[in-house]
Amino acid sequence: MRVVFWSAGKPREDAIAVALGKAVRAGGDLFEIRAAENYRGPVGDVGCVFGVKGVARRLLDDYRAAGKGTLFFDKGHTRRRPDGVALWRVSADGFIPLEPFQRVPRPDDRAKAHGLSPSPRRIGDCLLFAGASQKHCDFHGLGDCTGYARRVIAEIKAYTNRPVIYRPKPSWRDAVPIDGTEFSRPPILLADELKRCFVLVTYSSNAAVDAVLAGVPAIVLGPGIARPVASRSVADVYDPYWPPDKVRHQWLADLAYCQWTTEEMASGAMWNVLRPQLEP
DSSP states (O other), X not given: OEEEEEEOOOHHHHHHHHHHHHHHHHTTOEEEEEEGGGOOSOOSSEEEEESSSTTHHHHHHHHHHTTOEEEEEEEEEEEXXXXXXXXXXXXXXXXXXXXXXXXXXXXXXXXXXXXXXXOOOXXXXXXXXXXXXXXXXXXXXXXXXXXXXXXXXXXXXXXXXXOEEEEXXXXXXXXXXXXXXXXXXTTSOHHHHHTTEEEEEESSOTHHHHHHHHTOOEEEOSSOTTGGGSBOOGGGTTSOOOOOHHHHHHHHHHHGGGEEOHHHHHHTHHHHHHHHHHOO
């Protein structure tokens, strides 16, 4: 198997690429790093890319159309372990491994190591729409990010009179308030907002993971990792799905096998789990 990592040259990407390359080569496969700016089409059997930017969308689509595998990397679904070590999410053959990641039930060892301890169901008064950044909306073909948020919030208001909190991606500097909502931005923490929420709505933000962990139901409209334990329509804001504890715990166990440390990438622990998914 020949694996090609298309890097944008950022230090974190190169560190991940070097770690992955160590494991791939140790396993007897071929590995190389190429500059993402030079991407013109699929090379090798598996293409790797980091984040929803640049050539990522085209690369994923190109490799899929050519019948080749992909590995998509980004910040971890739960960002860090309790000891502060960064986690990186990794998805085989797509933006989110929605179909394969729960195909094999995983043990809860990694979920415990990642500190994923779910809270009981919480009942609040507000609804929270967790928005994204413009590059995220571009990646998913959602159009103008604020325009998309306005459309979803209008739909929410058609179903409920509960107060709506609009919280765009904290790092998106161009976010603006939306009439009829409460605008939530740092230094206010998402964890504090969730304490007064009845349900969180999002397209695919990891905020839905935070919500389900915190005991708040989620509505995931797109390819988010929380989709298996969430409602999928704004029409459900009045009575959102809440997963049984057994289902929620298994989902967290499976999710923990979708995020890894750089050290685990270098050791081969991640590659041993993901390689079988990439085989023709």
